[in-house]
Amino acid sequence: PVIGANVVEKGTTNGAVTDIDGKFSLEVAPDAVLTISFIGYISKEITLKGEKELKVVLVEDTQTLDEVVVVGYGTQKKVNLTGAVEQVTSEVFDNRSVPNVTQALQGSIPNLNIQLTDGKPTRSASYNVRGTTSIGQGGSALVLIDGVEGDPSMLNPNDIASVSVLKDAASAAIYGARGTFGVVLITTKEPTKDKTSITYSGNFAMQKPVTVPDFVTDGYEYASHFYEAYHAWNNYSADPKNINKTQEFSLGWLEDFKRRKEQGITDEVTVDATGKYVYYGNEDYYDALYKKTTFAQDHNLSVTGNNGKLNYYVSGRFYGYDGLFRYNTDNYKMMNLRAKGSVQVFDWLKIENNMDFSNMDYHNPINVGEGGSIWRNISDEGHPTSPIFNPDGSLTFSAAYSVGDFIYGKNGIDTNNKVLKNTTGFTASFLENKLHVRGDFTFRNTDEGQTQRRVPVPYSTHEGQTVELSAKYNDLKESNMRTEYIATNLYADYEDTFGDAHYFKGMVGYNYEQSTYKSTYVQRNGLLLDDSENINLALGDAITTSGGYNRWRVAGGFFRLNYAFKDRYLLEVNGRYDGSSKFPKESRYGFFPSVSAGWNIAQEKFMESTQNWLGSLKLRASYGMIGNQNVPAYSFIPTMAVNNKYNGWISNGNYVTAITSIPSLVSRNFTWEKVGTLDIGIDFSMFSNRFTGTFDWYQRNTNGMLAPGVQ
Numbered sequence: 189p190v191i192g193a194n195v196v197e198k199g200t201t202n203g204a205v206t207d208i209d210g211k212f213s214l215e216v217a218p219d220a221v222l223t224i225s226f227i228g229y230i231s232k233e234i235t236l237k238g239e240k241e242l243k244v245v246l247v248e249d250t251q252t253l254d255e256v257v258v259v260g261y262g263t264q265k266k267v268n269l270t271g272a273v274e275q276v277t278s279e280v281f282d283n284r285s286v287p288n289v290t291q292a293l294q295g296s297i298p299n300l301n302i303q304l305t306d307g308k309p310t311r312s313a314s315y316n317v318r319g320t321t322s323i324g325q326g327g328s329a330l331v332l333i334d335g336v337e338g339d340p341s342m343l344n345p346n347d348i349a350s351v352s353v354l355k356d357a358a359s360a361a362i363y364g365a366r367g368t369f370g371v372v373l374i375t376t377k378e379p380t381k382d383k384t385s386i387t388y389s390g391n392f393a394m395q396k397p398v399t400v401p402d403f404v405t406d407g408y409e410y411a412s413h414f415y416e417a418y419h420a421w422n423n424y425s426a427d428p429k430n431i432n433k434t435q436e437f438s439l440g441w442l443e444d445f446k447r448r449k450e451q452g453i454t455d456e457v458t459v460d461a462t463g464k465y466v467y468y469g470n471e472d473y474y475d476a477l478y479k480k481t482t483f484a485q486d487h488n489l490s491v492t493g494n495n496g497k498l499n500y501y502v503s504g505r506f507y508g509y510d511g512l513f514r515y516n517t518d519n520y521k522m523m524n525l526r527a528k529g530s531v532q533v534f535d536w537l538k539i540e541n542n543m544d545f546s547n548m549d550y551h552n553p554i555n556v557g558e559g560g561s562i563w564r565n566i567s568d569e570g571h572p573t574s575p576i577f578n579p580d581g582s583l584t585f586s587a588a589y590s591v592g593d594f595i596y597g598k599n600g601i602d603t604n605n606k607v608l609k610n611t612t613g614f615t616a617s618f619l620e621n622k623l624h625v626r627g628d629f630t631f632r633n634t635d636e637g638q639t640q641r642r643v644p645v646p647y648s649t650h651e652g653q654t655v656e657l658s659a660k661y662n663d664l665k666e667s668n669m670r671t672e673y674i675a676t677n678l679y680a681d682y683e684d685t686f687g688d689a690h691y692f693k694g695m696v697g698y699n700y701e702q703s704t705y706k707s708t709y710v711q712r713n714g715l716l717l718d719d720s721e722n723i724n725l726a727l728g729d730a731i732t733t734s735g736g737y738n739r740w741r742v743a744g745g746f747f748r749l750n751y752a753f754k755d756r757y758l759l760e761v762n763g764r765y766d767g768s769s770k771f772p773k774e775s776r777y778g779f780f781p782s783v784s785a786g787w788n789i790a791q792e793k794f795m796e797s798t799q800n801w802l803g804s805l806k807l808r809a810s811y812g813m814i815g816n817q818n819v820p821a822y823s824f825i826p827t828m829a830v831n832n833k834y835n836g837w838i839s840n841g842n843y844v845t846a847i848t849s850i851p852s853l854v855s856r857n858f859t860w861e862k863v864g865t866l867d868i869g870i871d872f873s874m875f876s877n878r879f880t881g882t883f884d885w886y887q888r889n890t891n892g893m894l895a896p897g898v899q
Contacts, residue, residue, distance in 0.1 A: 260362035270784035271359030289340040312341035317370025329370035344524035357812025357865035358784035364764035379492035473570035500529035557589040588647035665711040758786035775859035782812025803873035815860035826851035
């Protein structure tokens with residue numbers, strides 16, 4: 189009997205649950221339609237024809253039993269996995285209004301550590317698998333989107349079908365040098381066969397800060413505590429003359445503040461005989477900084493179709509965030525477009541293409557007073573004793589250093605990022621679909637542009653007089669970075685089962701990747717207008733230019749062999765021979781193997797008595813060695829830094845304007861870090877997959893760390 193199956197009269201909330209004997213009772217109309225469902229079984233609908241008793245048989249859902257997990261260069265049945273692999277589906281992203289994928293994945297997959305500094309919509313993070321990697325060069329997990337390295341923060345969450353994490357060396361070794369510390373595989377959606385659909389989803393959200401400091405807003409309370417702290421810090425022998433930089437302090441002023449508070453005087457600003465403003469404020473700088481709530485919207489539209497020969501998936505997304513700050517707010521906009529499809533040219537040949545375009549715009553307000561963050565500047569100069577505005581509407585000195593800069597609304601960094609990626613591939617099938625040859629070529633262009641504007645902030649300390657804070661800042665900086673990435677894969681796999689017991693799958697392939705980075709930076713002072721947005725409107729003499737360039741390549745051959753006996757005894761062997769341009773020619777190549785094995789105890793005859801409640805119980809173990817090439821592109825080359833702003837030496841009566849230094853020392857043994865991982869795990873599922881679990885013990889050793897040092 190099936191215990192706990194749901195029985196519901198279709199179209200109503202009238203229902204029941206089967207008891208310990210698999211029985212139920214329900215009052216319905218003679219012609220009602222009953223829906224019976226249970227996890228791990230295919231739901232069934234029964235139309236009554238006056239019956240008073242029913243005997244219902246549910247069929248096991250073989251799709252659930254044969255769950256497929258995405259792994260390196262292919263898929264495997266979950267029951268046959270021998271490596272440490274975890275997978276989640278699109279349910280993680282459903283009905284969640286998040287700016288990017290990273291924020292949605294946080295906390296969703298065990299051992300995938302994602303630490304976000306804050307909740308900014310642009311905030312992404314490095315993907316760390318199983319903690320600390322190398323103390324020398326570190327290393328994050330390799331993130332692949334449809335088999336190609338990519339930035340999850342620029343991806344439409346609604347396009348995702350599944351996310352797999354390859355945790356141990358056995359599962360990640362197929363990616364060699366790029367997957368040293370784990371691999372995150374993000375797979376986008378495919379259209380459903382024999383179905384055409386148009387789908388729209390919209391999400392509107394109101395957001396507010398969840399953690400805001402309990403800020404002191406009583407000016408006299410703040411001033412008296414400030415005096416006590418300052419006096420005690422100086423051994424009770426000195427009195428303060430200022431509250432940091434922006435407000436004068438004296439004991440007479442403090443006594444006057446106390447008197448005004450006791451008498452209920454609410455005027456916060458007076459003017460002394462010299463025309464100087466004197467403040468007795470009760471200001472809340474954080475209340476002035478943040479909106480009470482902010483608005484975010486997320487719109488998605490997709491069109492999909494599949495007739496067996498031709499399939500397509502086209503999707504678009506717009507995400508807008510109105511910013512959290514009251515003034516000069518941090519607006520964010522993200523647009524995504526994906527066009528994905530395939531054509532079955534012949535019975536044996538399929539051509540595929542996957543194009544993805546993303547565009548992100550973000551305005552980040554900045555402070556020019558201290559040059560630090562707004563929160564640091566409020567902490568330093570946002571004194572509750574000083575109001576934000578003077579009676580004539582000008583900013584106070586304290587405000588100009590902090591929130592007032594935002595109110596002025598001129599200073600900030602405008603960022604525009606664009607990513608265009610296209611992958612074209614083919615799949616050829618031979619020998620009754622047992623042999624597959626696959627190939628693909630990808631190009632990805634990433635353009636990052638930034639415009640930073642810094643202008644002085646006007647404020648007033650005397651009636652009728654205006655001065656400027658940080659007058660030295662009056663410049664515009666334009667930064668342009670471009671990364672051109674290409675990758676190609678060519679691999680073949682053969683899969684067959686012999687004698688209904690011996691399953692075999694073999695794969696061999698080649699991978700090549702190249703990345704070229706270029707950057708230019710131009711900065712000039714002397715802006716004609718405070719609102720200037722182009723460097724042509726800067727006419728000053730202080731001009732700074734710089735640039736950057738690097739290129740690296742990785743090439744490797746790889747193989748994987750799988751064997752399973754009656755889904756009971758499992759074996760997998762991986763290997764990859766990699767070469768990286770980041771190392772000298774004599775130590776550029778390395779071979780990195782792995783092996784894993786599993787025993788599905790639940791398939792043994794002596795476990796037959798548990799089959800009604802135990803779905804799977806598998807022991808597995810693996811060991812692998814992978815190389816780490818996570819170093820700058822030219823680390824193996826001794827370099828000489830050039831300083832072209834030096835004027836400390838005189839040669840032949842002239843100042844030396846450029847100097848260099850002794851080349852850095854590089855070890856002649858500079859080569860791969862080698863990371864070995866031993867993993868022992870248990871996987872189990874019970875009660876028709878209603879209760880599942882995974883336990884792993886692992887040990888990771890990193891040898892030959894590429895740490896700073898001299899020889």
